[in-house]
Amino acid sequence: MQAVNTPIQENEKLNANTNEAERKPSGAEQMNDSAAKVGKTVGKPFAKHPKMTMRNVDVFYGDKQAIHDVSLDIGKNEVVAMIGPSGCGKSTFLRCLNRMNDTIEICKVSGEIKLEELDVYHPKQDVVPLRARVGIVFQKPNPFPKSIYDNVAYGPRIHGLVERKTDLDEIVENSLRRASLWEEVKDRLHAPGTGLSGGQQQRLCIARTIAVSPEVILMDEPCSALDPIATAKIEELITELSEKFTIAIVTHSMQQAARVSHRTAYFHMGKLVEVNDTKRVFTNPEHELTEAYITGRFG
Amino acid sequence: MDFSQIFMVMAATIAMTFFLGRFRALKLGQAAGGRKSLNSLPAYYGSLMAMWCGIPCFILLALWMAFDDVIISQAIMQELPQAVLALPDSERGLIFNMISNIAENGARAGAEPYMVTAAERLQSLRETSQLILIACLASLFLIIMVVIWARMSAQTRARVQVENGFKWLLLICASIAIFTTAGIVFSVLFESIRFFQSVPITEFLFGMEWSPQMAIRSDQVGGSGAFGAVPLFAGTLLISLIAMIIAVPAGLMAAIYLSEYARPAVRSTVKPLLEVLAGIPTVVYGFFAALTVAPFIRDTGGLIGLSVSSESALAAGLVMGIMIIPFVSSLSDDVINAVPQSLRDGAYGLGATRSETIKQVVIPAALPGIVGGILLAVSRAIGETMIVVMAAGLAANLTANPLDSVTTVTVQIVTLLVGDQEFNSPKTLSAFALGLMLFTITLVLNYIALLVVKKYREQYE
Structure with a gap:
């Protein structure tokens, strides 16, 4: 239930902020004024070899519009970071990419989202194969209450990817190695996954996701519940993973976006303001709102 | 006046002490330079006063209610004629019931003269006991109140004491269920032990037949259970x-x-x-x-x-x-x-x-x-x-x-x-x-x- 409410609550929070802004001038006031300044997306929203293409995406929670007309490409083997103030809709947008928003009844998505030639929101599209191709890692590590082995083996099992136990063992080992967790857990594969530390749990969740061999991995603030050392490990991992996978990552840490991503998308109150090469966004942003955000004038 | 009336008067008096304690605290506060100089909020001083006045009085009342009847009936029984004392327990109990009946509802036909005397004696003993109780309660109450009044100061840690008192109250409530369970277990256990004295426990646990009949006479047909x-x-x-x-x-x-x-x-x-x-x-x-x-x-x-x-x-x-x-x-x-x-x-x-x-x-x-x-x-x-x-x-x-x-x-x-x-x-x-x-x-x-x-x-x- 919590996950159902969160985006709406965030919206309300945002509204509360804008109301407050009338009384005292603050960063929030600037943000409120700025809503008018968001025009067409500036920068380079499109990629040469797109893996996922989103065109004119609108998302509604009931009557509230959370995403306004967003168009964006995620290129093959590219890492795209999505940044922006709380409640700006970046998580909502990310969750549209593998239809995780389906669990929220009042959520309606319009526009076009494509994974290569596959229409993600086609009425006849089954979410099971879609999610096998577009995996997701959540903000809070959420290992299943099962052993480390079973956590990683879960995806291959439900998709029937393997026929023999030895194949499964191999997938589990490879996934754990790729999530750079193997050395730490190889002697206790049958211990519960919930017994690991927070950072290890998150790497376990990443291993679990890549065990299905998806093409795209979505990461929803994967490091916000972790300490700096665990964060560094995951960031290193993201860079390695980008050799094989396409990654979209939502983050609140601008340093993180700067470290791991190729392109950065700045969201503001449900609109996509600017997409540019990461270096450009953090050194010479095109849009004044992006500049205001990265220099800490609001958010 | 009976016990419930005494109880109600006492409860009302003790509720009053709350305001007394609060008043005292406010006075103390004024003397020491405002409410802020008090250790706790004035209401805590009130509760403290009510608590310390109430608990001993209620304990005394409870003890009195528990033992008063037993002691009085003992005293009455000892004064009965020798012939009655020689009777078996159950009959003496009956006689005592008649006596207390007379004491409450007046003499009836069939009452022996010694019963009437005993009933009057019972009545007077009960009245004396109640007077003593009221006197004891009142003096206990006053003494405690005066002591607390005198000892109360702006530094009294009323809040800590009241919080502790509250903790004990909760503990008592929690133990009621436990004691009741223990009581049930023991009552069942003792009766079971009596049962196992006549029927071996192995027969009860492993016996394949259940027909709980006991012979009343030894020659009864089908009387073996x-x-x-x-x-x-x-x-x-x-x-x-x-x-x-x-x-x-x-x-x-x-x-x-x-x-x-x-x-x-x-x-x-x-x-x-x-x-x-x-x-x-x-x-x-x-x-x-x-x-x-x-x-x-x-x-x-x-x-x-x-x-x-x-x-x-x-x-x-x-x-x-x-x-x-x-x-x-x-x-x-x-x-x-x-x-x-x-x-x-x-x-x-x-x-x-x-x-x-x-x-x-x-x-x-x-x-x-x-x-x-x-x-x-x-x-x-x-x-x-x-x-x-x-x-x-x-x-x-x-x-x-x-x-x-x-x-x-x-x-x-x-x-x-x-x-x-x-x-x-x-x-x-x-x-x-x-x-x-x-x-x-x-x-x-x-x-x-x-x-x-x-x-x-x-x-x-």
């Missing part, structure tokens, strides 16, 4: 098993539907409706079982050529199963809802379908709570009496055939204790032994439930 509890426990087990076969799948699946599939509107209507089942008196289930289900089963059995007795374990078990569905479903629904959404998201994110997520992630995570709910339902099924009395019969058959009539432990306890019984015959005492066994079994079940829950508790966090 058999106290083998195995058929009763077998019957209990059989009926509980049937009930669980009905209740566990139905309850669990209802819970899964309600928590995972149903829309909020459906859920908020269906869940209370399901819980209404738990509110139906068991006697109503009982006649439903006896008048509707049992004949139906017998007739259906007859159609396919089975001989079904009109009171069958199956009928009782079926209806009992329906009765405990809400126990399983309601508790399971709560624990399934408590499984964090993040776990479901994790499974969905890997491409699991809804039913895969439920089977492989949600149910395992909710397992401890579900097991707890099921064990609660088992305890309920084992302890259930009314349905079985009406639908399963009284015949202590040792059988595994659900179409036969069987009986359960609780039903036998009821039949043993209903009506006029001699309280020293093994027949009656066997009820306590059965109760003790039942209590032990339920306790063991609860313990197992605790172990299960403990083992799996840290599964998700």
Whole structure:
């Protein structure tokens, strides 16, 4: 239930902020004024070899519009970071990419989202194969209450990817190695996954996701519940993973976006303001709102 | 004035001391330079005063009420004529009852002169006792109040003391249940020991025949009793098993539907409706079982050529199963809802379908709570009496055939204790032994439930 409410609550929070802004001038006031300044997306929203293409995406929670007309490409083997103030809709947008928003009844998505030639929101599209191709890692590590082995083996099992136990063992080992967790857990594969530390749990969740061999991995603030050392490990991992996978990552840490991503998308109150090469966004942003955000004038 | 009046006057007086204490604190505060210089809020000083004045007075009153009658009646009995004192205990008790009757309602025909004298003496003793009590209470109260008044200062840590007093109050409330349980256990235990003096414990535990008759005369026909509890426990087990076969799948699946599939509107209507089942008196289930289900089963059995007795374990078990569905479903629904959404998201994110997520992630995570709910339902099924009395019969058959009539432990306890019984015959005492066994079994079940829950508790966090 919590996950159902969160985006709406965030919206309300945002509204509360804008109301407050009338009384005292603050960063929030600037943000409120700025809503008018968001025009067409500036920068380079499109990629040469797109893996996922989103065109004119609108998302509604009931009557509230959370995403306004967003168009964006995620290129093959590219890492795209999505940044922006709380409640700006970046998580909502990310969750549209593998239809995780389906669990929220009042959520309606319009526009076009494509994974290569596959229409993600086609009425006849089954979410099971879609999610096998577009995996997701959540903000809070959420290992299943099962052993480390079973956590990683879960995806291959439900998709029937393997026929023999030895194949499964191999997938589990490879996934754990790729999530750079193997050395730490190889002697206790049958211990519960919930017994690991927070950072290890998150790497376990990443291993679990890549065990299905998806093409795209979505990461929803994967490091916000972790300490700096665990964060560094995951960031290193993201860079390695980008050799094989396409990654979209939502983050609140601008340093993180700067470290791991190729392109950065700045969201503001449900609109996509600017997409540019990461270096450009953090050194010479095109849009004044992006500049205001990265220099800490609001958010 | 009787005790309840004394009690009420005392309670009112003590409530007054709250304001007295508060007043005193405010004065102290003024003298020390404003309320801020007080250690605690003025209300705490009031509560402190009321607490210290109240507790000793109530303890005194309680002790007095407990021992006053005993002491007075002792004194009266000693003054009775020698001839009366020589009588046996039970007759002396009767005489004392007559005396107190006279004291309360005046003399009646048939009262001996010595009784009238004793009654007057009783009356005066009671009045004196009450006067002494009131004097004691008043002086105790005043002394304490003055002492506290004098000792109260701005530095008195009233809040800490009141908080401590509150803690003790809570502790006392918590121990009431424990002491009651202990009391029940001991009363059952002692009677059971008396039973085991006449019937060996091995016969009770392993005997295959139950026919609780005791010969009143030694030459009576059919007077030899058999106290083998195995058929009763077998019957209990059989009926509980049937009930669980009905209740566990139905309850669990209802819970899964309600928590995972149903829309909020459906859920908020269906869940209370399901819980209404738990509110139906068991006697109503009982006649439903006896008048509707049992004949139906017998007739259906007859159609396919089975001989079904009109009171069958199956009928009782079926209806009992329906009765405990809400126990399983309601508790399971709560624990399934408590499984964090993040776990479901994790499974969905890997491409699991809804039913895969439920089977492989949600149910395992909710397992401890579900097991707890099921064990609660088992305890309920084992302890259930009314349905079985009406639908399963009284015949202590040792059988595994659900179409036969069987009986359960609780039903036998009821039949043993209903009506006029001699309280020293093994027949009656066997009820306590059965109760003790039942209590032990339920306790063991609860313990197992605790172990299960403990083992799996840290599964998700």
